Amino acid sequence: MSVTLNHYLLASGLLFAIGFSGVLLRRNILTIFMCLELMLNAANLSLVAFSRFNLGPDGLPNYNAQILVFFIITVAAAEVAVGLAIIVALYRARQTTHVEDINSLKF
Amino acid sequence: MDPHLPWFVLLNPLLTAALIHLALRRAPAAATGLSVLSAVLGLITAIGIWFSGTPSAPIEISWIQLASLRIPIGLLVDPLSKVMLLVVTGVGALVHIYSTVYMAKDESKGRFFGNLSLFMFSMLGIVLANNFAMMFIFWELVGVSSYLLIGHWFTRDSAAAAANKAFLTNRIGDFGFMLGILLLWSASGTVVFPELAAKIGSLNLSAGFLTAAVLLVFCGAVGKSAQLPLHVWLPDAMEGPTPVSALIHAATMVAAGVYMLARISFLITLSPAAQSVIAWIGILTAVFAALLATQQDDIKRILAYSTLSQLGYMVSAIGLAAPGAAMFHLFTHAFFKALLFLGAGAIIHALHHEQNIWKMGGLAKSMRLTFLTFALGYLALIGCPGLSGFFSKDLILLAAWQQSKPVFALGLFTALLTAFYMTRLFVVVFLGQPRSAAAEHGHDGPVAMTAPLTLLALLSVVAGWPFIGHTLMGHDLAEGLHKIHAGGGAETVMSLATAAFFVGGAIALALYSKAKRDPLRIAPLQNKFYIDEIYAAFISATQDLLASVSNWIDRWILDGMLVRGLSGATWGTGFLLRFLQFGNLQAYAFLFGLGVVVLIYLMALR
């Protein structure tokens, strides 16, 4: 059986869902953050698959999509840096990285 | 006509209010003077407008101009608004003068007069507005300024609660009003009255659509003119200073609903279903309020219920396709009801804020002038032949007689009840012996108080005389009145109404002329007159029951569930909603995810 676009899309969707459920299930903010990275990368997989699928008239992949992936990776790296800085600041102030411990703002 | 005149009438009180609020709050004397001056100037201008012809071009400046919507700030001067201008500025000016005495000792007089001018501005805005949007804006502004006036003594809890209740109840009505306006706009593409009148006939709207639109607009009148089931705010609003009650709750604001209905009578006549609903709501309010009035002890509350009842007449007249009769009654009622309120105010003022009629009595001797003027107002209200109320009420009853006998029967019964409860009030307050220390020292007020009373008494007598009333009402409205008169049954109705007046008055006179307490509240007294017992037993059995049932409905169903329930439910929902927000990050992520799944389903897979 040959591998079609839908197989890639499904694999990517499953990875996205795994990341999503990690965000919902894990208590450690650091792990939650890893799961968010998982979701972004899942999107990248779809994007590259689409890029390979949507061949241009010259028979080359659509590089606009790969450039988009490049930007996503860059932005995600910046986001990780800022996110980890916030988590470190939180840990310094509260000695915790557990989501249950940060619920003073409510209602 | 000089188009500046209407602008002056409208903007003069606004300017006064702004001056007072921004500069003169600390100078009560100046504020009072300025406010009274502006009210009198307004009256003079209104008279000037009345004598000048109708303007040739529409008086308006552009405000909102969209492809689908044009809302000008425009003034409509026609016979209808001219007569309403006279009522509003006339009663307004007298109330201003009267208030200088009544509020003389109030600490925040400046604020009071500022708000009074603000109220005049908003009320005149309703009268002069030439489109629905503007009318709605001033409609709301009237709500706000009356809120401020009712709540003038906001340190009193009951006053604050009453102000809140008035505000909330009116919002319910205004909600319907707004929807109705939007419905009409969406159908016709205009909100300007003359354009709407010209266009509506050619639109071929379905009967259901028109009925819905008219009834929604009517909701606004139900709220503002305190008709069933949104009447609950008016009696409570008596917490405000008495001159305010005279101005707002007798002559002007509550009449705005009737005025608005008269303004759009060209629409109402298009929907017979809506007409009959309006007629029935009006007449039921009239009966219901009159029943409640028979059992009240607070002089202002009696007058408040009586106002409700009279407004019911007017609304009913609109439903009976007799807007002329409605406006005529509005016109006469404004004078005698303002007179009664101001008279009551004079009594309350003289008796150091005593409002219970059973603590008054014998005031005829000590307050001679008040007594005389009050008597004229009382007779006008209960339809004593020859006085203004007789003529206007007669016309409404006649219209009912011609169109719907059940409505007429209820109207006649109301007339009887009116004569009954007003005679009760009059007899208990003015005749007999003083029942409290305060009542022994009653005295007439100073000239600033008695002069408005005298003037209003005069008007209460003559305003209804056909040659005066009809002239003032202008040609178009008078035409409608003649048509009703020519419709037949005039003699029958007039004699029945007169009979009701005599019967109601006589029963009350017999019951109350010697009473120390209300004979209907207690078991029949051991009385020499056997006939008294019969009366008392019979009347207390039927009327006590009716009154207490109405009271129960009023207190629990309408006030409790409709007003409090609605606002409570809104608040409660808000209170519960915020518990979704329980601070846990993952709960938010979960709710977010749930939203995502549901939304994707709705969007892509449904």
Next chain:
Amino acid sequence: MPAPLAPLTLEIVVLLLGIVLLGFESFSKGGDRGWMARWSVAILSVVFAWSFFTTGDTGVDPSHAFYCADPLALFFKRIALLTTIIVMVISLEFRPVLEKFIPGIQPGSGTGEFFALPVFTCAGLMFMASAVDFLLIFVALELVTISFYVLVAYMRRQNASLEAGVKYLILGALSTGFLVYGITWIFGLTGETNLARITQVLPSLLAEGGRLHGSESALLFALMLLLIALGFKVAAAPLQFWVPDVYQGAPTPVTAFLSVGSKAAGFIVLARVLQTVVFLPSIAPKVLSVLGLLAVLTLLYGNLAALPQDNLKRMLAYSSIGHAGYLLVAFASIDPAAGNLYRTQTAIGFYLFGYLLMTLLSFLVMTVVSRHSRGDDIVHFNGLSKRSPFLAFGMLIAMLSLAGIPFTAGFYGKLLVFSTAIARQNFLLVSVGIITVAAGFYFYLKVVSAMYWKEPTEDQPVTASGLTKFTVAALCTAIFYFGIFPQSLLSMLPSDKAAPVAVSPAPHK
């Protein structure tokens, strides 16, 4: 005459300002960094004025347009600039509070970046206003989001600020995930990231025999992912859960910035994205009905949950959700047959401008008052009319306008929004809108009654700087000016004069 690139110079100047500020900051002595905010206010005001002399131009490079400067983009750039200017004024008033919660040896040191970062955020917002390619939309949106992560968590010694930062970080990153996934799908289906070309190719793709014929659900799926991400940014229910907590915890100037700047930019991107699909007959009905649902939920949630709030900042957070609901009404009432979005664009443009004026005014007054009263509960506003009649008046105007009283900018915005719904005969939306307006009256007037009818708990007068007073006065004037003379603002927005949309007669009989 300005070269075609002229509009981009606005962003370049703003970015240069940010970099220069940072440079000077690192070499300046002393703790006081207030000069940075004052210089930002001055220079951004110049840029704001300059924006009126920039000719709108369609694009940088027609073959690969990322950037357009149509009137709508320019309008939203002005919103971004004005927001940043006023946020700087708020920041100046907020400085004493800020200093307390960041560790530093000298008072005021460490606040420099707090004044520099908003300048970069402003540039990001301006890019968003002009972005017409998903690539630039993504990058600009992330620039804004990442700078907000930092700003929200800026007060590192205050638990609330940190907590808000973490919540915003996690949920914001989650929405970024959906944004990226949505862009991916749109690209996959159309082979394009440019909005104009997506609009071009979609009809043929969806037509009989086109690549996407029969798989509309995939396109709708992609669109929904985008709507989720943008709905998150503009705080549409049910994606709004972050808003109250983050708004309450963040430093007040940042809250103000978030609630106006971030929201406005989100809405213009939403408008541009919707423009690509909303005229397709097979797609539009579902998109519009989902938007309608979002609008109803958002209106109800925002306005009802605001009712029981005692904290003014949190109440304003809920109210900002409510206002997002009114704006969504304008989106849900797009007419697919109209062929353009002028009505909706005009409505949201005007609404957001009015919203800017009144929201920033209320946050400005709140900052001053809460600094004096040490708290931002509604109780702290008791008797403000006695402590500072001027500020109380400013707050009164802000609340009246937020509630939508006629002759204020807030009223006219609501009117425009509702007029779009009425033109489409969407009475459900109008009714919900009116009910929520009524609920709004209640909680906005609660603040007014606290200020005017309650006795003050402290009697020490509330003072504000000259700049603040000037700003309050200017905002009040603007609220009334644009409420009474709305045409002056409307003329800057895309108008539907060219193609008047007749109100369709009622579909009866």
Next chain:
Amino acid sequence: MSPLLFWIFAALMLVFGIGVIINRNPVASALSLVASFLCLAALFVGLNAYFIAVIQVLVYAGAVMVLFLFIIMLLDLREEQRRRFNLLAVAGGALVSLGFVAELVLVLRKFTLGQKPFAPIAQVDDVRQIGMTLFSTHNLPLQVTGVLILVATIGVVVLSKRDLK
């Protein structure tokens, strides 16, 4: 790419992905994440996106993971304590994730376009192509990304320096 390799790498990617969320120890989670990303890079290679695959390994498996591990070590995070097993959270999380997957599957079933196999591809010179585009037509977004990184740098410095001057 041969179907076999696709199945192997895709399965491994998902397994390691699940590993991220079931490992209690953050270090193990981070290592699972690296492994998952490496498999992802392999899939990229299979899709002829060599440049992206290299970037993926360098940025994610290299830089980002080091950052994560560094922070885990810095904060000295232990395993998540065995708090009370929250059935509600697990059920809710599973419900939402499964719902999402189900919706995706339904969408894909109607997505006929994606059921076609990939077309053969010409000679790839992706580094040159991407580089040219990036610095010519796509220059504006690139510059904005530069600003974004500047902002992120400032932000990290502001948020993590212990005491200021």
